[in-house]
Amino acid sequence: MKIKVDNISVSRSGQQVLNGLSFELQEGHILSVMGKSGCGKTTLLRVIAGLVTTENGTVAIGGRDVTEVPPQERGAVYLYQEPLLFPHLNVLENLAFGLKIRGENKKSSEDKAFDMLEQLDLAAHANKRSEQLSGGQRQRVAFGRALLVSPAVLLLDEPFSNLDSETRTAMQQLYRKMAHEREITTIFVTHDLKEAVIMGTRLSYMDEGRLLVYNDLKSFSADTRTGMQREIGFWQSFDRK
Amino acid sequence: MRKYAVPIFIVAVLILPFLYLPALSAAGEWKHPSLLPVSWTSGHWKRLFAAHGGIMPVVTVSFLLSGIVALLTTAAGFLLGRLLAGDPGRRQIQAVGYLAYAFSPVIYAYCLQFFFLKAGIGGTFPGVLIVQFLLFFPFSVIYFISYWGRNMMALEELCFTLGASRRAAWMQALLPVSAPALRTAFFQIFVFSWFDFGLTQVIGQGRVSTLSLTVWQYMAEGDPYIAAAGSCLLLLPPAILMLMNEKNIRFRP
Amino acid sequence: MSGGYRSLFYGISLLPLLAGTAYALAYSLGLAGIGAPGFTAGxxxxxxxxxxxxxxxxxxxxxxxxxxxxxxxxxxxxxxxxxxxxxxxxxxxxxxxxxxxxxxxxxxxGVEWLGTGGMAARFLPGAAGVGMPSLINxxxxxxxxxxxxxxxxxxxxxxxxxxxxxxxxxxxxxxxxxxxxxxxxxxxxxxxxxxxxxxxxxxxxxxxxxxxxxxxxxxxxxxxxxxxxxxxxxxxxxxxxxxxxxxxxxxxxxxxxxxxxxxxxxxxxxxxx
Missing domain, CATH: 1.10.3720.10 (MetI-like)
Structure with a gap:
């Protein structure tokens, strides 16, 4: 679903974290958000999820103003850097959790969860507890759990930052494929330039509490703040040598 | 073996009560300078269960009291800990908690005695229950404020964004996830209450008989054998709880 | 809202202590208790x-x-x-x-082990005869x-x-x-x-x-x-x-x-x- 954020502001301890921030994202797009640490990327995701209240402005998902709507009813799933799995449930139960709390019966929710497990290539781990999984496997379960509830919007807060590069690449591909198939609108916060470009169908940079969304890769790379030119220069320096 | 002489000595001294008290409670005669009892008997245990109407009613009162206090204090601490976890005045809350938590129970009881008498609950079971709740409550809140850290709050938010109502999030995720922490707090407060002597002595005014007070009575009567048997009963539940929960023990000497 | 919960915490944790101490102070100054004589620093x-x-x-x-x-x-x-x-x-x-x-x-x-005829004395070499000083009192x-x-x-x-x-x-x-x-x-x-x-x-x-x-x-x-x-x-x-x-x-x-x-x-x- 389309996301429209209009003029939102959040301040904390006297400091303006988001300052009249506005942007729009069309349905099915993935918006990569880059920016320095502490610039408010996480706060932006939390405002859209309904976990932080904006001081003014509005947030609309699928044309519906959700500014005053509680997180449960927004259809926006927020995923953390750490794949938070429920330690008292096994992998299958973790996946089925979202469906069960929506009142779906045990059999049907576990069937759907098992299908998802197969798509995630985790069917062999259905009965394991979260501590028996690797970081990448845990992250896959967290994704699967979020996808199963068919969210209108997915909010991903540096979800791959703790993974090794191989697992990270595999996860990026998996997520792109699944998001594309399901046409899920996604906001993807990352510090990694390459990852931002691979994942995002739209690119943006956050600075001084505002979000600048670029029209294309060219304009993103032309902005010196994004670090793209520095990165290109670095690799080109090897050619010159 | 010599390498471990020091820790063996420490362990030996520390677990002495667990060896000595059962031995004394079953000793027929054990006078100076014998290192071991001269004879053995089950007489002291029989007396313990028979004297003053038997020890079982007292044990029951103790179990009831400690169980209810632990249940109420744990539940209250868990809820208030959650509500105060993000409070900007956490440091101040902890300072106040420490002050109340560290107060000598017997002096605390004397401070409140007047109010309990005025309210007509001095010398009653509910009175002792309330005074124990008041003293152990700060511990419970401080414990759960630390427990409701970043991870637990994130878990709660995750439930919400997955579509769980507050009730569903609590019933299906937060309470089951918190079961070990709740168990630890429950056991810990149960043990505090089980150990209590000063609060019950003052607020109970001799009309609420707990195991601690009864064992104290045996000690005061100068009957070490029956006092030892009573002490064994006093040691048993905490030792079992300790076995179930050794990694998470907090202290209150 | 958080302020309300904080007050609840203080109410249960601190209020009894403060009330108890205030009563103690009042009593100690002759202002409370049976037959209170009125203010005195005596x-x-x-x-x-x-x-x-x-x-x-x-x-x-x-x-x-x-x-x-x-x-x-x-x-x-x-x-x-x-x-x-x-x-x-x-x-x-x-x-x-x-x-x-x-x-x-x-x-x-402590009573059982640290007294003159206590267990500690029996284990200490030679103390059994001479008697170990009581460490109680x-x-x-x-x-x-x-x-x-x-x-x-x-x-x-x-x-x-x-x-x-x-x-x-x-x-x-x-x-x-x-x-x-x-x-x-x-x-x-x-x-x-x-x-x-x-x-x-x-x-x-x-x-x-x-x-x-x-x-x-x-x-x-x-x-x-x-x-x-x-x-x-x-x-x-x-x-x-x-x-x-x-x-x-x-x-x-x-x-x-x-x-x-x-x-x-x-x-x-x-x-x-």
Whole structure:
């Protein structure tokens, strides 16, 4: 679903974290958000999820103003850097959790969860507890759990930052494929330039509490703040040598 | 073996009560300078269960009291800990908690005695229950404020964004996830209450008989054998709880 | 909303203490209680002039200090030098088990073991014949200090063990070694400061508990001087009504001292007890 954020502001301890921030994202797009640490990327995701209240402005998902709507009813799933799995449930139960709390019966929710497990290539781990999984496997379960509830919007807060590069690449591909198939609108916060470009169908940079969304890769790379030119220069320096 | 002489000595001294008290409670005669009892008997245990109407009613009162206090204090601490976890005045809350938590129970009881008498609950079971709740409550809140850290709050938010109502999030995720922490707090407060002597002595005014007070009575009567048997009963539940929960023990000497 | 919950916490935790202390203060100034004479500083003057007050306060502080001073190194020892033993669940259980000894039982053990004809005397070579000096009601309060120290050691072992794991002490020790520190330097410049620094608030709390301990000094202490909790309790229990205001004066003094120590502890606090 389309996301429209209009003029939102959040301040904390006297400091303006988001300052009249506005942007729009069309349905099915993935918006990569880059920016320095502490610039408010996480706060932006939390405002859209309904976990932080904006001081003014509005947030609309699928044309519906959700500014005053509680997180449960927004259809926006927020995923953390750490794949938070429920330690008292096994992998299958973790996946089925979202469906069960929506009142779906045990059999049907576990069937759907098992299908998802197969798509995630985790069917062999259905009965394991979260501590028996690797970081990448845990992250896959967290994704699967979020996808199963068919969210209108997915909010991903540096979800791959703790993974090794191989697992990270595999996860990026998996997520792109699944998001594309399901046409899920996604906001993807990352510090990694390459990852931002691979994942995002739209690119943006956050600075001084505002979000600048670029029209294309060219304009993103032309902005010196994004670090793209520095990165290109670095690799080109090897050619010159 | 010599390498471990020091820790063996420490362990030996520390677990002495667990060896000595059962031995004394079953000793027929054990006078100076014998290192071991001269004879053995089950007489002291029989007396313990028979004297003053038997020890079982007292044990029951103790179990009831400690169980209810632990249940109420744990539940209250868990809820208030959650509500105060993000409070900007956490440091101040902890300072106040420490002050109340560290107060000598017997002096605390004397401070409140007047109010309990005025309210007509001095010398009653509910009175002792309330005074124990008041003293152990700060511990419970401080414990759960630390427990409701970043991870637990994130878990709660995750439930919400997955579509769980507050009730569903609590019933299906937060309470089951918190079961070990709740168990630890429950056991810990149960043990505090089980150990209590000063609060019950003052607020109970001799009309609420707990195991601690009864064992104290045996000690005061100068009957070490029956006092030892009573002490064994006093040691048993905490030792079992300790076995179930050794990694998470907090202290209150 | 949070302010309301904070008030609820203060209401349950602090209000009874404040109300109790306020009543104690009012009583000690002659403003409350049966047959209150009206405002007078007489009780305070008497109590503050009495050597019993000061010797009791000094004794309580000294005993608490001595017990902490003895228990801290005794608990550091197994954690620092025998950490491999603590990895064994059976040994860990044996070391942790004594926290399930109630103060009353610890006091009783003191009576049984530390008296002239007590068990300790029977085990000490030669003492059986000559007779070991009784450490109960001892001039230096040795029996109380020994019992409180032994009671504190298992708590501190658990505390230091938990902190050594949380701070990844073994990693820090290896790091110090790789930087060229010798065993003594590792011990006194890394391991001990790391553990003590982290455990300081809890050691402070332990000091407050020991300062106000009741059951052990009640059974093992001398008639005079008595530790503060025992002194207050005995004054309250006396049938002489004239002693009650004095007990309340001492209660206010005790609350004041604990308040200061708790405030100091909270300033050093970096974690929960």
């Amino acid at each position: 009780y305070w003057a008497l109590v503050l002039q009495s050597p019993e007050t000061w010797s009791s306060l000094f004794l309580s502080l000294a005993v608490a200090f001595a017990a902490v001073l003895l228990a801290v190194p005794a608990a550091l020892l197994p954690v620092l030098f025998y950490s491999e033993l603590l990895e064994n669940p059976v040994i860990r259980y044996l070391l942790f088990l004594p926290v399930s000894v109630p103060p009353l039982t610890a006091a009783f053990m 001892h001039y230096w309060h040795t029996g109380i200090i020994i019992s409180l120290t032994l009671m504190s050691i298992p708590f501190l072992i658990i505390l230091f063990w938990q902190h050594s794991r949380a701070e990844k002490l073994s990693g820090l020790v290896e790091l110090a070694r790789s930087l060229g520190a010798n065993r003594i330097q590792v011990l006194f410049c890394v391991a001990v400061p790391v553990l003590l620094n982290r455990a300081l608030p809890q050691i402070g709390l332990m000091f407050v508990f020991l300062f106000g301990s009741y059951e052990v000094p009640l059974l093992l202490g001398m008639q005079s001087p008595r530790m503060i909790s025992v002194l207050i309790a005995q004054k309250f229990r006396k049938f002489d009504l004239a002693d009650i205001p004095h007990a309340y004066v001492l209660t206010v003094i005790y609350a004041f001292v604990v308040g200061i120590i708790a405030w100091l502890v909270s300033r050093t606090n970096r974690g929960a007890a």
